[in-house]
Amino acid sequence: xxxxxxxxxxxxxxxxxxxxxxxxxxxxxxxxxxxxxxxxxxxxxxxxxxxxxxxxxxxxxxxxxxxxxxxxxxxxxxxxxxxxxxxxxxxxxxxxxxxxxxxxxxxxxxxxxxxxxxxxxxxxxxxxxxxxxxxxxxxxxxxxxxxxxxxxxxxxxxxxxxxxxxxxxxxxxxxxxxxxxxxxxxxxxxxxxxxxxxx
Amino acid sequence: xxxxxxxxxxxxxxxxxxxxxxxxxxxxxxxxxxxxxxxxxxxxxxxxxxxxxxxxxxxxxxxxxxxxxxxxxxxxxxxxxxxxxxxxxxxxxxxxxxxxxxxxxxxxxxxxxxxxxxxxxxxxxxxxxxxxxxxxxxxxxxxxxxxxxxxxxxxxxxxxxxxxxxxxxxxxxxxxxxxxxxxxxxxxxxxxxxxxxxxxxxxxxxxxxxxxxxxxxxxxxxxxxxxxxxxxxxxxxxxxxxxxxxxxxxxxxxxxxxxxxxxxxxxxxxxxxxxxxxxxxxxxxxxxxxxxxxxxxxxxxxxxxxxxxxxxxxxxxxxxxxxxxxxxxxxxxxx
Numbered sequence: 001x002x003x004x005x006x007x008x009x010x011x012x013x014x015x016x017x018x019x020x021x022x023x024x025x026x027x028x029x030x031x032x033x034x035x036x037x038x039x040x041x042x043x044x045x046x047x048x049x050x051x052x053x054x055x056x057x058x059x060x061x062x063x064x065x066x067x068x069x070x071x072x073x074x075x076x077x078x079x080x081x082x083x084x085x086x087x088x089x090x091x092x093x094x095x096x097x098x099x100x101x102x103x104x105x106x107x108x109x110x111x112x113x114x115x116x117x118x119x120x121x122x123x124x125x126x127x128x129x130x131x132x133x134x135x136x137x138x139x140x141x142x143x144x145x146x147x148x149x150x151x152x153x154x155x156x157x158x159x160x161x162x163x164x165x166x167x168x169x170x171x172x173x174x175x176x177x178x179x180x181x182x183x184x185x186x187x188x189x190x191x192x193x194x195x196x197x198x199x
Numbered sequence: 200x201x202x203x204x205x206x207x208x209x210x211x212x213x214x215x216x217x218x219x220x221x222x223x224x225x226x227x228x229x230x231x232x233x234x235x236x237x238x239x240x241x242x243x244x245x246x247x248x249x250x251x252x253x254x255x256x257x258x259x260x261x262x263x264x265x266x267x268x269x270x271x272x273x274x275x276x277x278x279x280x281x282x283x284x285x286x287x288x289x290x291x292x293x294x295x296x297x298x299x300x301x302x303x304x305x306x307x308x309x310x311x312x313x314x315x316x317x318x319x320x321x322x323x324x325x326x327x328x329x330x331x332x333x334x335x336x337x338x339x340x341x342x343x344x345x346x347x348x349x350x351x352x353x354x355x356x357x358x359x360x361x362x363x364x365x366x367x368x369x370x371x372x373x374x375x376x377x378x379x380x381x382x383x384x385x386x387x388x389x390x391x392x393x394x395x396x397x398x399x400x401x402x403x404x405x406x407x408x409x410x411x412x413x414x415x416x417x418x419x420x421x422x423x424x425x426x427x428x429x430x431x432x433x434x435x436x437x438x439x440x441x442x443x444x445x446x447x448x449x450x451x452x453x454x455x456x457x458x459x460x461x462x463x464x465x466x467x468x469x470x471x472x473x474x475x476x477x478x479x480x481x482x483x484x485x486x487x488x489x490x491x492x493x494x495x496x497x498x499x500x501x502x503x504x505x506x507x508x509x510x511x512x513x514x515x516x517x518x519x520x521x522x523x524x525x526x527x528x529x530x531x532x533x534x
Contacts, residue, residue: 003207029335033282036328053374056317064324065354068331072350075335075343131313133374178503196245 008048015041032071039063053133217309221298228476229442230260236487243491270431275337278428282336287429287436290329294443297322301450302377304460304471315376316364319451323360323406326444327353330408330415330425333437337428345424348498349408349415355505356405362513363399366392366520367455372531380459382531387463389456395516396456398509400485403448405505407441410490414498449482450475457482 018037025031039062046055130138140148234249234257241248249256274280300315302308312318327350334346368374370392371382389396405412416424426437453459457478460471469477496504524530 029282033332052312052314053317056314056321059321060317060324064321064327064357068327068350068354071328071331072347075331076347131374133314176499178500 004048008045011041011044011048014038015045028074029071032067032074035070036063036067039067051132053131053136214309218299221303221309222295225295225298225443225446226439228446229439230264232442232446232483233263234260235483236490239484239487240491243488264435267431267435272431272433273428275339275428277338279336279338282332283428284433286329286333286336287433287440289332290326290440291436291443293322293325293329294440294447297447298450300376301447301454302380302459303475305377307460307472308377311375311377314374316368316374316379316455319376319447320357320361320364323444323447323451324353324357326406326440329437329440333429334425337425339428341421341423341427342425345415345421345427349425352405352408352412352415352501352505355502356402356509359398359505359509359513360402360406362510362517363395363402364455366395366513366517369517369521369524370531376454376459380454380461383458384461387456387458387461389458392456392516392520395513396452398513399455400452400482402505402509403452404486404489405501407444407448407486409441409445409486411493411496412501413495414501445483445486446479449479449486452482453478 015038018034018041021034022031022038025034039058043055043058043063046052046058237259238248240246249259252258252262274283297319299309300312300318302311330349331346334342334344334349337343367379367388370388371379373379373382404410408415414424415421416426421427426434429437453475459478460475462469462471462474
């Protein structure tokens with residue numbers, strides 16, 4: 001239990017610290033790298049909660065795919081170190097407003113929180129004998145299958161929409177049709193050479 | 200309190216010894232994988248390969264390691280020194296941590312977690328960071344081009360690897376790697392899922408940036424790709440990481456398709472970890488064979504293979520397997 005709470009404070013502290021650096025770092029590449037560190041520590045927090053499936057999915061989806069593409073785009077743009085203090089001042093009022101709303105929401109939620117009385121009861125409503133992968137699977141694919149598939153469909157439509165909007169047909173580019181290429185009569189002859197004797 | 204502390208220390212002690220064993224065995228097999236590779240390539244080209252240092256050239260890997268160790272590590276001007284040195288360490292570290300969930304025998308696993316397959320998938324998808332950070336931090340055009348190719352390549356092939364893994368999980372009914380192996384005690388998955396094993400193996404070649412998918416380092420156009428600027432031990436860490444990743448992908452292939460530590464044909468006179476090692480050895484030969492035989496893919500051919508052939512094929516095969524299991528009532532865990 002002691003180690004678990006120590007780990008919790010470690011993950012939480014690094015998570016918040018790196019999140020702060022994400023916003024304040026001058027170099028956008030450093031921002032993305034610290035964002036990845038924040039994702040990792042959030043995954044660590046999930047593991048401490050006993051939600052190892054969510055932790056792994058967080059790493060696979062956000063760190064393994066989304067952040068790679070982030071990093072990719074930021075590197076491609078070749079953004080010079082930005083003048084952070086100016087933009088900070090300009091957006092300070094908006095930022096403070098959003099921050100205030102978030103804090104207010106947190107306070108509202110926290111005031112409605114009923115403490116578990118320190119019995120160490122899990123906050124997750126999972127029966128003890130199934131792993132959380134099975135519990136999640138039962139929820140998503142058995143109880144909420146239609147809303148879940150609906151979400152998938154919306155994402156699919158969005159993806160196809162993005163492709164259709166950005167796809168340019170360029171008639172002048174040269175294309176290679178692999179099957180005709182392979183089916184062509186060969187200009188080379190395949191020779192079986194006895195080992196060691198040369199052609 | 201003292202009791203609790205003693206339990207913790209005992210627990211960590213056992214784990215530490217386990218980790219040490221795995222790391223030492225891995226480093227040795229990695230060193231001799233380079234020897235194995237050079238011998239296989241030599242045999243394919245009718246040469247002798249390393250045969251001067253020690254009997255049959257067996258000390259060659261040690262000599263190479265010593266040479267790299269004695270060279271100077273150069274950090275180029277204009278590079279980002281912290282990230283430049285972080286990248287090889289990251290590559291090497293990630294190649295090592297994947298092994299913590301691989302079962303070497305019944306109960307012989309450092310960490311027997313419930314989501315072992317996902318953990319491996321996550322770790323292998325992180326491998327791209329070492330390359331992409333190296334490419335950016337080197338402040339070199341060649342390295343950067345290599346890193347960009349690598350990012351696109353790894354993200355593409357991960358998708359089909361994901362579907363292959365889902366198919367295996369459908370048959371095994373668990374995300375725990377030990378249970379995946381136990382589920383193959385009657386029939387190895389390589390028989391019903393043979394096409395998926397091929398897809399997995401080829402995607403593994405792409406994921407580890409090995410020939411014929413080594414566009415990332417393609418020496419004829421990018422000099423050496425992402426590690427152009429690296430020298431001495433920093434280069435050695437990348438090199439070790441690549442070989443370690445090859446062994447890891449072979450280990451994953453063995454666990455998912457070739458029955459892990461299970462002995463074939465009831466030949467149980469050899470202990471389980473030895474069988475596991477032998478199977479990895481055979482899969483590794485596939486890696487080296489491909490390198491000796493196949494020419495490098497062009498970039499558009501690589502993308503075509505990943506997105507237009509492997510992805511639709513693995514989705515269709517996954518749906519077919521799921522349909523078959525449901526129709527015949529063979530779903531694991533009672534469906």
